[in-house]
Amino acid sequence: EIVMTQSPATLSVSPGERATLSCRASQSVSSNLAWYQQKPGQAPRLLIYGASTRATGIPARFSGSGSGTEFTLTISSLQSEDFAVYYCQQYNNWPPGITFGQGTRLEIK
Amino acid sequence: QITLKESGPTLVKPTQTLTLTCTFSGFSLSTSGVGVGWIRQPPGKALEWLALIYWDDDKRYSPSLKSRLTITKDTSKNQVVLTMTNMDPVDTATYYCAHILVVGMIRAFDIWGQGTMVTVSS
Numbered sequence: 371e372i373v374m375t376q377s378p379a380t381l382s383v384s385p386g387e388r389a390t391l392s393c394r395a396s397q398s399v400s401s402n403l404a405w406y407q408q409k410p411g412q413a414p415r416l417l418i419y420g421a422s423t424r425a426t427g428i429p430a431r432f433s434g435s436g437s438g439t440e441f442t443l444t445i446s447s448l449q450s451e452d453f454a455v456y457y458c459q460q461y462n463n464w465p466p467g468i469t470f471g472q473g474t475r476l477e478i479k
Numbered sequence: 480q481i482t483l484k485e486s487g488p489t490l491v492k493p494t495q496t497l498t499l500t501c502t503f504s505g506f507s508l509s510t511s512g513v514g515v516g517w518i519r520q521p522p523g524k525a526l527e528w529l530a531l532i533y534w535d536d537d538k539r540y541s542p543s544l545k546s547r548l549t550i551t552k553d554t555s556k557n558q559v560v561l562t563m564t565n566m567d568p569v570d571t572a573t574y575y576c577a578h579i580l581v582v583g584m585i586r587a588f589d590i591w592g593q594g595t596m597v598t599v600s601s
Contacts, residue, residue, distance in 0.1 A: 406526075406588075413593060414591060416580070419580060420585045425587075457525065459526075468531070
């Protein structure tokens with residue numbers, strides 16, 4: 371099974387500043403990487419798929435990059451509504467399946 | 480507009496079998512390229528993928544839970560059903576179903592249900 375490791379576990383950033391979240395795969399997943407945002411009491415929301423493509427309706431301040439085993443989610447200028455938990459997720463044909471990272475909590479500094 | 484909604488028991492006893500139903504609208508599971516998955520989240524913990532099913536009845540399961548899971552679809556009812564056997568208190572979680580975005584080899588869950596909380600306790 372491919373293990374996804376996110377860092378840091380918690381990130382404290384001030385509104386208006388840039389946030390950079392990392393996700394590492396235990397083996398290459400090519401560009402089969404997605405990012406989700408989850409707020410308390412809500413279902414996750416898809417932000418990025420294919421490592422760098424924004425999902426429908428996602429603001430341009432969210433961007434994704436990387437391929438292979440190293441991926442980054444960048445939020446260029448944090449808004450109050452961006453403070454949440456973020457998860458990465460990979461899909462792979464072999465070994466087959468889907469795995470999520472353990473999440474990064476983005477909190478207000 | 481795609482919507483999904485999970486239904487099932489809120490409380491099950493240890494060793495029992497859990498049956499959850501995902502009822503969806505806005506798409507058909509008989510259409511090529513379409514899929515639905517199940518994901519769960521224990522309280523305060525991370526997301527865990529469980530299973531998925533595609534329009535052609537191709538099914539995939541989490542390796543760690545494969546022996547306990549069965550996923551099926553009823554195209555005429557627009558439903559996907561997940562069963563999990565031998566429930567244990569560690570299976571207490573919110574269970575979500577989600578529509579799968581398929582773009583080439585890429586898979587992502589683009590639309591989620593609201594989730595249903597299942598507690599396992601005697």
